Every structure is written in structure tokens, then in C-alpha cells.
Amino acid sequence: MKYQSTRDNQKNKIESAEAIKQGLANDGGLFVPDEIPSLSTDDIKALCPLSYPERAANVLSRYLTDYTYEELLADCKAAYSEKSFVGGAAPVKNIHDNIYSLELWHGPTAAFKDMALQIMPRLLSRALVKTGEERTALILVATSGDTGKAALEGYKDIDRVKIMVFYPTGGVSRVQKLQMATQEGSNVNVCAIRGNFDDAQSNVKKIFADSDMAKALDENGYFFSSANSINWGRLVPQIVYYISAYCDLVNDGKIRLGDEINFCVPTGNFGNIFAAYLAKLMGLPIARLICASNMNNVLTDFLENGTYDRNRAFHLTMSPSMDILISSNLERLLYFCAGADETASYMKSLAESGKYTVSADVKTKIDELFSGYYADENETAKTIKETFEKYGYLCDTHTAVGVSAAERYCSDNNDTRVTVVDSTASPYKFAADVYTALGKDAPADQLDALDALSAYTDTEIAYPLRGLGERKVVFDKVIDADEMPAEVLKFAK
Ligand SMILES: *Cc1c(COP(=O)(O)O)cnc(C)c1O
Numbered sequence: 300m301k302y303q304s305t306r307d308n309q310k311n312k313i314e315s316a317e318a319i320k321q322g323l324a325n326d327g328g329l330f331v332p333d334e335i336p337s338l339s340t341d342d343i344k345a346l347c348p349l350s351y352p353e354r355a356a357n358v359l360s361r362y363l364t365d366y367t368y369e370e371l372l373a374d375c376k377a378a379y380s381e382k383s384f385v386g387g388a389a390p391v392k393n394i395h396d397n398i399y400s401l402e403l404w405h406g407p408t409a410a411f412k413d414m415a416l417q418i419m420p421r422l423l424s425r426a427l428v429k430t431g432e433e434r435t436a437l438i439l440v441a442t443s444g445d446t447g448k449a450a451l452e453g454y455k456d457i458d459r460v461k462i463m464v465f466y467p468t469g470g471v472s473r474v475q476k477l478q479m480a481t482q483e484g485s486n487v488n489v490c491a492i493r494g495n496f497d498d499a500q501s502n503v504k505k506i507f508a509d510s511d512m513a514k515a516l517d518e519n520g521y522f523f524s525s526a527n528s529i530n531w532g533r534l535v536p537q538i539v540y541y542i543s544a545y546c547d548l549v550n551d552g553k554i555r556l557g558d559e560i561n562f563c564v565p566t567g568n569f570g571n572i573f574a575a576y577l578a579k580l581m582g583l584p585i586a587r588l589i590c591a592s593n594m595n596n597v598l599t600d601f602l603e604n605g606t607y608d609r610n611r612a613f614h615l616t617m618s619p620s621m622d623i624l625i626s627s628n629l630e631r632l633l634y635f636c637a638g639a640d641e642t643a644s645y646m647k648s649l650a651e652s653g654k655y656t657v658s659a660d661v662k663t664k665i666d667e668l669f670s671g672y673y674a675d676e677n678e679t680a681k682t683i684k685e686t687f688e689k690y691g692y693l694c695d696t697h698t699a700v701g702v703s704a705a706e707r708y709c710s711d712n713n714d715t716r717v718t719v720v721d722s723t724a725s726p727y728k729f730a731a732d733v734y735t736a737l738g739k740d741a742p743a744d745q746l747d748a749l750d751a752l753s754a755y756t757d758t759e760i761a762y763p764l765r766g767l768g769e770r771k772v773v774f775d776k777v778i779d780a781d782e783m784p785a786e787v788l789k790f791a792k
Contacts, residue, residue, distance in 0.1 A: 300315065300332055300333065300334060300336070300361075300362060300363075300364045301313065301314065301332075301333045302314070302315055302317075302318040302330045302331065302332055302333065302531065303324075303330070303331060303333055303639075304324030304325075304326050304328035304329065304330060304331075304639070305324075305328040305329050305330075305331055305630050305631060305633070305634035305639060305642050305643075306324070306326045306327065306328030306639055306642055306643040306646065307324065307326060307328060307639055308638070308639040308640050308643075310333070310639075312333060313330075314365040314429070315362065315363045315364065315365055315366070315426075315531065316363075316365050316366070316425070316426035316429040316430055317426070317430055318330040318531045318532075319419075319422055319423055319426045319530060319531055319532035320423065320426045320427065320430050320432065320524070322524065322525055322527055322529070322530045323527070323529065323530075326643075327646070328630070328634075328639075328642070328643070328646075329529050329531075329627070329628070329630055329631055329634075330531045331531075331631055331634055331635070332362055335577065335580045335581055336361035336362065336581060337581060337582050338361075338542065338578075338581040338582040338583060339582060340556055340557055340582075342582075343542070343545065343546065343549075343556060343583070344556055346542060346543075346546050347546040347549055347550055348550075349546075351375075351379050351384075351387065351388040351389060351539075351543055352372065352375040352376045352378075352379045352380075352388075353372070353375070354539060354542065354543050354546065355371075355375040355378075355379060355388075355418075355536065355539045355543075356368060356371040356372040356374075356375045356376075358538055358539045358542055359371045359375070359535060359536065359539070361581075362535050362538075363422070363535065365429060366422070366425060366429075370425060374418055374421040374422065374425070375418065377421065378417040378418035378421060379417065379418075383406055383407050383413075383417060384405045384406050384413075385405055385762050386402075386405045387405060388405065388406075388414070388540070388543075389401060389402065389403055389405075389414070389539075389540040389543055389544065390402050390405070390547070391544050391547045391548060391551075391719065392692070393553075394686060394690055394692045394702065394720070395689070395690040395692075397709065397715055397716065397717050397718055398702065398705055398706065398709070398718055398720065399544075399548070399553075399717060399718065399719045399720065400692065400694070400698065400702075400719070400720050400722040401540060401544045401562075401719050401720065401721050401722060402722045403540060403721060403722060403723055404695075404722060404723065404724050404725040404728070404761070405761075406452075406763075407452040407763050408445070408448045408449045408452055408478070408763055409724065409725040409727060409728045409761040409762075409763045409764055410445055410449065410620075410723065410724040410725065410728055411571070411721070411722075411723040411724065412445065412446060412449040412528075413449055413452065413453070414536060414537060414540060415528075415532075415533040415534070415536045415537055416449045416450055416452065416453030416454075416526070416533070417452070417453050418453075418532075418536045419453060419526075419530065419532040419533045419536065420453045420454045420457040420460060421457060422532045423436065423457075423460060423524070423532060424457050424458050424459050424460060426532075427459050427460075428459075432522075433520070434517070434520050434521055434522045435459050435460065435461060435520060435521050435522075436459060436460045436461075436521075436522060436523075436524040437460075437461050437462075437463065437516065437521045437522065437523055437524065437787075437790075437791050438450065438454055438460060438461070438462040438463070438524050438525065438526050439462075439463055439465075439503050439506060439507065439523060439525065439787065440462065440463070440464045440465070440503070440525075440526055441464075441465050441466075441496070441499040441500040441502070441503040441504075442464055442465070442466050442471075442479075442496075442499075443466070443467070443470055443471065443496040443619075444466070444470075444471045444472065444475035445475065445620065445728075446526075446528075447464040447465075447466055447475075447479055447489075448475065448478045448479050448482070450462060450464065450526045451464055451479065451482045451484070451487050451489070452482075453526075454484075454486070454487070454526070455482070455483065455484025455485075455486065455487050456484050456485055456486060457486070460486065460524070461486040461487070461488075461521075461790065461791070462486065462487050462488070462526075463487075463488040463489075463490070463786075463787060463790050464479060464487075464488070464489045464490070465489075465490050465491075465492050465499045465502070465503060465783065466479060466489070466490075466491055466492065466499060467491070467492050467494050467495045467496050467498060467499045468491050468492065468493055468494070468777060469494065469495050470495055470496050472745055473744070473745045473746065474745045474746065474749075474764065474767060476491075477767045477768070477770070477772075478763075478764075478767065479774065480772045480773065480774050480775060481767070481770035481771060481772055481773060482773060482774065483773070488774070488786075488790050489773075489774035489776075490774065490776050490777075490778060490783075490786055491776065491777040491778070492777075492778060492779070492780050492783065493777060493778070493779050493780070494779075494780055498780045499780070502780045502781075502783045503783070506523075506783060506784055506787060507523055507525070509784070512784060512787070512788075515788055515791075516788075516791050519788075519791050519792060521791045528568050528570055528627070528628075529568075529570070529627050529628060533570070534570055534573065534574055534628070534631075535574075537570065537571055537574035538574045538575075538577050538578050538581075541562060541574065541575050541578040541583060541585075542578055542581075542583055544719055545560065545583055545584070548560065548717060548719075553717060554717055557584060558584060558716075558717070559584040559585065559586040559716060560584065560585060560586065560716055560717040560718065560719060561585065561586050561587040561588070561589060561705075561708070561709075561714065561716055561717070561718040561719070562575045562585060562587075562588055562589070562718075562719050562720075562721065563588075563589035563591055563701050563702075563704050563705035563708065563718060563719070563720045563721070564588065564589070564590060564591060564701065564720075564721045565591045565592075565618070565621060565697040565698060565700045565701040565704075565720075565721060565723050566590050566591060566592055566598060566621065566626070567620055567621040567622070567623040567626065568623055568626050568627050568628055569590075569598070569626035569627070569628035569629045569631075569632070570627075570628040571721060571723070572588060572590055573628045573629075573631050573632055575588050576588060576632060576635075576668070579668065580635070585668075586714075586716055587668065587669070587670055587708070587714070588668055588669050588670070589669075589670045589671075589672060589701075589704050589705060589708045589718075590602060590669055590670070590671045590672070590704075591672055591673070591674070591700050591701040591703070591704035591705070591720075592621060592671065592672070592673040592674075592700070593614070593616045593618045593621045593622070593673060593674060593675075593676075593679065593700050594614040594616055594673065594675050594676065595613065595614055595616070595621065595622050595623060595624060596671075596673035597609055597611065597624055597626070598626055598629070598671055599671040599672060599673040600671075601629075601671070602665065602666075602669055602670065602671030603671060605656055605657050605659075605661075605662040606654060606655070606656040606657075607629070607645075607649065607654055607655055607656075607657075608653065608654035609624040609625055609649070609653045609654065610653045610654060611624070616676060616679075616696075617676060617679060617680075617696040617729065617732040617736075618679065618696040618697040618699075618700055618729075620697060620723070620724070621697060621700065625649070630642060630645075630646060632665070633645055633657070633661070636657075636661045636664045636665060637657070637658070637660075637661045641658070641661070645657065670708055670712075672703070672704035672707055672708060673700075673704070674699070674700045674703040674704060678703050679696055679699045679700055679703065679736070680699075680735070680736035681703075681736075682694075682699040682700075682702050682703040682706075683696070683699045683733055683736035683737065684736055684737055684738060686699065686702055687737060687756065693726045693733070693756050693758055694722060694726060694733075695722070695723070695724040695725060695726040695727075695728055695729050695733060696724075696729045696732050696733065696736075697723045697724050697729075698720065698721075698722040698723060698724065698726075699736075701720040701721060701722070701723075702720050704720075705718045705720045725761035725764075726752065726756075726758075727749055727752065727753075727760050727761040727764050728761070728764070730745065730748040730749045730751075730752045731745060731748040733752060734748055734751055734752045734755065737755065737756070739751070739755060746767060746768050749764060
């Protein structure tokens, strides 16, 4: 199987290892596979008795054909071990009636980014060998909190890569700060920047674009790479859990092999739901994909009227990982519905005017599978409270947006099929907001909010967030933004 850019009508093709190493295509497009591997009913049946790492290796081997099955199996076993994913990699739980939760947050940072970031660095490390790259990849990340920690956990102690994370002193929460400052691993570095997230991000971008920096790095045997969420290596592992969830539902007798089900995905950058779309194209019996948004409902409007328009107010919500106005991975869906030429023209229009309208043909294709719903802040809080009080299921703020969308979709359409909501974060990741939504007054200190939520709901604090206050602080350096290049060079020695 080969890969090409979403904007390339010449169809220049590369191997998956090259796509993972490059991240973004030279023309600004995203890498997509040039064919979709099929998944028959017999294939699904054969996956049912397997463990999560085995299912993952099987699915990945259909896309990453320049990796051997043995390589993939070894990486999947290491990535999704019981030590990293306490309670299973992606368990399915019933919330009520036909509504289920696919819990994607049992990994080392208690949020769903772990599902991709635990394996992507291993795929990158192998890609460097496969493409004959002798230098070490230096990953630079500017983070407003969660992605930085998930990347650190994913890249720590991986061969041929080093990772450096910058976070702003203004903006990250105490829990997030503690998580990063106590990071372990021999190839990691964390640095606080005086300023806000934009200061950190714009300086990382500047460093990436600086040819003198690249030259200095090259002389030391390094090159820059990014942990960006549009990398194919972060997307492909996400296809696995849709198929795995289906197998678990069959195993538990909730559905019969061949029955169609729905997935509802709390969406930001459209990566997670696009992975579900690929599972559907492969042959997984999916009836509807429900795209759930918060008040930043640019996707709900797009699915409603075919116009993507980012020219609108930006809202800070209690589901911050979905506070996004440009959903980059939507470009991949456009490519599959419209081809490279049309995708390139939509993206040009987005860059120039912040909006585009898809053709009637593309709109029809998208309508056949996708529904869009959004939940405002009140609705989200109400869903957390009701889901806990009525059904005893505690969900985080992002998952609540999904549960609300799934319930409204099913009731609007009298759809009684099994509907699985992606649960994208542990409630403890957003403990203060969850506790407040339950009608309680959250303690001022975030660490106290974890304990209060645990006591009130009689549930356990997610393991990565336990005992944070007692862990050893390894990184306490605070610098000005203009000192970042020097810090990077010091690390790349
Ligand atoms: C990243 C993230 C999302 C959004 O996923 P996309 O793939 O960007 O659509 C949803 N919830 C949580 C908790 C996340 O971290």
C-alpha cells in the first residue's frame, strides 16, 4: 500500500514509513492511503478472540505494508501493555439502553491521545531505520497542557528520538504542570516559558522554520520532527478501537456479527471520527457516524448546510480539547468524497477567506453517513449530572458532549441500534468541572478536587493522576521565550 497527498492529482506515491517520517506533504496536504484494505465478516470474526495488541497489529499490518507483522506486533504489545493501560486498552461499557461508552482513556495520561501517542513514536523510530535516516529526530512541542504530557509519555525512552516540551507559565493548570515537571525518561526535556501559549507556540514554529537552527542541529546529528496530530502515524492506530469495540460487543452478545451500529465521536480536529470513517470504508458495519461538537460548532453547521466557515467567535469551554475552529483532518474526508483537485481548491478557499462550500455531490455523500450535533455548556453540565444520577456512569466534559449528541440523535431518528460514544478523557482529567457539574462547589486546589470527586462519586482516581503531589519534580526551569533556541541547542548535543 502506498500513500499520497490529499492535494496531489499527479498521485505521487510513497511508502508509509516515509509518510510517517515526513508528517505533512510538501504541498501542504495530508497523507492518505491509495487504497482501502477490506475487512470481511470473516476477518472480524477472526479478530474477536484476540487481545487488543493482536487486533491492533492485524489492523495496522493492512495499512503499514512496509512494516513486518512481527515488528507491528512487538510495537503494539509494548504500546498497549497492561502496565500502561490499566483496565484494558479500550473497554466498552454500557451507559443505558442502547448507549455505550468506548473508554479510550486508560493509558498513561488518562486521555485518548495516548491511544495514538503510545504507538506512533515506535512507528517513527522504525521509519527512520527503514528510510535510511541516520540522524536522531528531535521532537519539539508547544503545549497548552495535555498534548505535551501525552507526547512525553509516548516518546520517553524510544530509540533515535528525543523530545522537548515547552509550556507557558500562564495557562496550564497545576495538575498539568505537575504532570510535566515530574516526567521520567532519559530522552526528555521540559521547559516553562514566561508568557502564554501563543508565545510558546509561535517560537516553536520559528525554530522549526529557522535554517541556521536546522544546520546547527544537523551538525550534531539531529533533525526536527513534530508530534502533530495530522501525521498518518497518529491516525492509523485510531482505526483499531472501532473494530475492537465491535468485536467486544459481539463477544458480549450485545450484537450479532454483521449487525450495524453507530459511533458518536466528541470531535475537535476530526482525526478520531475520520478513523471511524476509514473503519466503515474497510467494511465494519457502521450505520451512522455522529459528530459531536461543543459551542465551537463549526462542524455541526458544515454537516447541516455544506459550508465550512471559521469566521466566527471562538469560545473557551469546559471541553477545551474540542475548542477548535479549523478541523485539519476534515481535509482527508473531502479527499475521499471529492478527489485531490477539488480538495485543493476548498483548502485554498479556506486559507484565503476562512470558508468554503462543498458541491451538492460531496454534500450528499457526507449526508449518507454523518450527522452533526452540538452541546452548549449548560447541556454538557446537565448531561454529566443526569448520566451519573440516573445511570451511575461518570463521564468527563468531552464525553458528556458525545453522550448528549448520541441521545438526541437516537431519539430524533427513532434509532435503537447500539450507539457507541467515544469516551475521550477520564472524568479525573477535568475533575473540578465535573464536580461542579454534579452540583457541588469545587475546592480551589485542583488536587483537592480529585479527592472530592472520588469521595462524592465513590469512584477511583485514574492511576496517572494519583499521588501527583508527592512525585519528584525533575524539571523546574523557567526561561524567556527568546532563550528557547539556545535551550534547544543545548539539548541537541
Ligand atoms: C483531542 C481530543 C478530542 C478531539 O479529538 P480529534 O481527533 O481532534 O477530533 C476530544 N476529546 C479529548 C479529551 C481530546 O483530548
